[in-house]
Amino acid sequence: MEKVVVSLGGSIIIPDDRDGEFLSKFASVLSKVSEEFEVYVVCGGGKIARYYIVTGRELQATEDELDDLGIQATRINARLVQLALKSRAIQTVPTTVEEAAALGGKGKVVIMGGTTPGHTTDGVSAALAEKVGASRVVNATSVDGVYTADPRKDKSARKYDRISFQQLREMLGGKHGAGSSHVFDPMGAEIVMRNKIPILVVAGRDLAEMERAIRGQRISGTVIDG
Structure with missing residues (x-):
């Protein structure tokens, strides 16, 4: 069975916009596609994680301590998605990719959050x-999708239909910090580039687009490959 990993941003899970209704509909999509694909979902922390990280910084916590706060928030979000999926999800939150991989292939969706400090x-x-x-x-x-600039701040920003892994790496630069947000994490970009695993960047609350992406069909977002 073909395997697909979904990196589900925390801003998609809990933007405080009819979140329960969205998660129920998202769960229906995942339940349907999981009959044909082996699906893994990794949940981000979103604004809850950022709140704890900002407050932790005020308390002079270290970057590792701040990362740990963020990781705990991602796991709460993962549990929320599990509740939405009910029996269609494995009802434990893996804490390592090895544990998540071992739980796959059982006809249920595996949902997890973060793992260790320094890894988004x-x-x-x-x-x-x-x-x-x-x-x-x-x-x-x-x-x-991926744009030439942040489309929420720059009205002239242009969306890419497709970019290469090398273009992605050039866009990213920088390094990880707790609570940071980019198109994709630099460490993750290196992994997918090495393994030639395409990334499909889509609007997470567009469920039809999400389903197309999981199925590997044509999307209106951005494909990163090559």
């Missing part, structure tokens, strides 16, 4: 995709 959930998604031999990573975000 995008990076975890890439590592999990490598571990299970996934065909693609679906990066579900609050933006409907």
